[in-house]
Amino acid sequence: MIELNLQFLSFMAAAVLVVIGLGGMLFLDNLIKKIIAFTLLSDGVNLALVTLGYVEGGIVSILEPGTSGAAFPTNAVLIFGPGIVLTNIVIGVSTTAVLVAVTMVLYQRYGTLKASKVLKGERK
Amino acid sequence: MNESISNLWSIPLFIIIPILAAILLNVLYSRKRAISVTAVVSSLALIVVSVLSPFGFHWFTGQPAVLPTGGYTYRADLLGWNLALEYYYGPLQQIAIFLASVLLLFVVLIAINSLKKNTGTYISLLFLTFMSAAIVIMVNDFYHLWIGVEIGSLIVAGVVLATGEAVSQKAALKYTFFSALSGAGLAIALALILGVTGYANISDAIIAMPLNDASLASVLYVAFGFTVLSWIYAGGLAPIHPLKADVYGSAFPHATILLQTQSKLMLVAIGLVILRLFGTLPFAKEVMLSVSVLTMMIGVVMAMLQTDFRWTLAYLIVSHSGLVTLGISLGTVQGIIGGLFQAVNDVVYMSVLLLACEGIYYFGRGTSIKTVSGIAKRAPWLAVAAIIGAFAASGVPPFNGFQSEIILIQASLNYGMPELAIVVLMVSVTTFIALFKGIYNIFLRPDDAPQAGEKQGMPVPRMLYVCLAALIFITILFGVYPQLAINFLNEAALKVVYIPWVP
Amino acid sequence: MGSIDSLYDKVKRFVIEFTSGKGTSSAMTGYMTGELQTVAFIMILASFFRIFSVPLGIVLLAAVVGALFFFGPMIKAMERENSSGLNRVLFWVMIYFAVIIAVTLWG
């Protein structure tokens, strides 16, 4: 029997989000919907990364007056996961900005958002 | 070798000089003279730094490594867990960055000479392309590798978008979608590696990897899958090659030189990281080999179908990436040397061809083999350069392509896979056919246009000929004295095979 | 099957398939060479199976050669699948990735 705990549920939710994101990018034809699917994918990755830092009964990694400096290393959350989440958010924002900008320009050009119309393969 | 230098002075400069140059160029925007001075001075500085620098490490922010016993050390040759971000500058990095910075100088010169107004942003993106390539080839940290790949792919989208045509906008949009996909994949791989080992530094992660624990090893398999996904993406291997070919084909030919250099360096860097981290997993090398064979085959066949010289070159670049990865994924010392040498040669001879293509672009006002013809009469030197490039690309001695392809063929024979040798041979033969189909039609076919005078394009910038001459010189130099380059690559290959935890 | 007529028809159709669309000679050469290359490459790929088992490799090789000539010009299908349409490339990437995961996890 698998014991249901917070970390288990978060990992599961992260996997589900990742696959929904991948499926959305694959199956949806509208470019904006594809971009939304990408943000879901990136959120799934963020959730997995945050969950990595989880420590049973842990504390937030800010030293407040009165906490024990000696016990802090074992009690505080693992720092790497939340740190990487910041990076992933930034990368997600920049990628989304570029995607939306080019989509806007292509919409001006073609008047449609369908990937199967706008981005069909072509050769010169 | 000064292995224990842990604060090598030159490493930060490779990143900081392009960043500052890019910011300045972007702000200057349309002031032509200031842009030229800044760009040329910065790229010359990069060349000088790459030549003068000794080998060693840089631990950014000056944090020490934690010894297993609990103390701290600043010595790179002791076993310790790095608190800081670690870059390594060795012989492989030296030749790669030297070549990239020389190409950056050429590309910047051509861009300044041939483009009209508002070039600031474009040239600043070229500098950032160099920066991302330098990051990825020097870094020894999975987290930073991910950031480097991501910033690199956004920059590629920018360089392509700068042409402002519908084709390039579409190419950039597709490419960015896959950058999103592979970036997320690389982040998941990073999460899995962190979860299994707790270290983002690649050396530390290899040491801490729990290969004995079967259940955790399966986590590594999935991490391997995601890393291969991003490798395929960054290098433009099959099945993402149509997008990469789109990108190469729709950027300016001179920008494609830098783009393909960046992509080759990423291919080499991520390939070596995969070998070091996952080389011991079963099926890892087989998966990598099959990716390379598919890429070579599909790329070269598709190159033959193209009717535009730009697109022929784009597919050939893709298919020659397969040659590089073939050598790397063999995983033997000879194979890795062959792969790295092929990467170096590829960058050089493809640059010759791309510059020739740029010349055709000016002369013929386009590069389609259907409409452009008879250029050889008007520009004989361009024709000579294109033919030399084609010879080098198809592995004819005494040019450099021959030297690396023969190493690859020997390596695959020694590995016990004669089929791979056949594939390499077929790729070089087909490259020859595909290139000469284009070269014959563009240069040698008589000009059938009724008014030849009207079709006359603008004169080619003289700078382009200078750059072509320099590149052809390198081509022949490496073809005659391959040891010049191979001596730089030996160390990296030996380390990857025998001591993978050392960068 | 079997009669000379139908075989002739088959060959004729095979050749005509190439020339549909663009009829220029240089494009035609490219397609013909590409077809031969593809056949050769696929045969080489099939021969890789000797790593796992030699008899299986031989059987597979024969089957692949037969299939290639039966299905006519491979190059057309290959060009279609190689188009850079976003959805198509996404599809192939997903398949590829699933195969890699399946091979490494359960291979």
Place this chain on the structure above:
Amino acid sequence: MESKALKGSRGIIAVIALMIIFVGVSTSLLQLNGNVARGISPEYNALAPYEAPNNLASWVYDYRGFDTLIETGVIYVGALVSVLAIGRGIVRTKGVAEEAPVAQSSMDFHVSSLNVILKYFGIPVIILIVAYSLLVLTGAATSGGGGFQCGVIFSSAFLLGMIFYGKKNPLNLSKKFLIGIGGFGWALYALLGLPGYLVTGYWQYNVGADLWSSGLISGVSGMSAVVPDIMRQIFGDPFRILLVLSDGTYASTAGIVPLINIGEAFNVIGAIGLIFLVFAYGYTDEEGKSK
């Protein structure tokens, strides 16, 4: 299933592939459940009392400060490229005919038809949001927050201003200003590594923190007194905080971390503000020209 290419057998194959990917991802993530390796993270936590009290801030801007420099570059490049797509910096070749770029038309915000109450409340709200962003920025070393968050909050105030008041809003930042401030922020961040590089040879050595030179951590030899006292006084002491913990008082300094935060904030204000402005109003070169 909107995509035509994925109907029929292809769709089924794609679904099977997705299921395989799901199984792979979920099993591997669940293997990690409960046995995540701690690795290097406790080492960072152990050093926390000598650094900024917010350990995440010191991780992001000190230990892995160079990673964050490139990450700052990602947002700068994101703004650069998305604005390039819309029109800033498209280059033309001399003498070769190319298709003309498409002009991006500007959005219509219907500013004049907005309720007057909204306009009255707009300015105080914008002032509050800007003040909040400055609070988040200045408290980065001691509490959650930082340059990136400040930049995003500030830009949201800018966006609010654009929606309520149109192009001439209370913040009234021009494109040229935003491009300049974004580049300035990134350059400031990059150049803050220079003092450490000149003094110790390590790029982005946290000059103010004097973590290693005062001998707080045993076992590090050869690094004491690398930072001269004068430098320590110039950079370190203004930021020194005495952390009173249950097991003693630590002299902790965030060093250049707050300064880096300011650089990052400038960069993000420039980048995100530029994205908002150009996405809303398009880009024309005439405005962007110098003068």
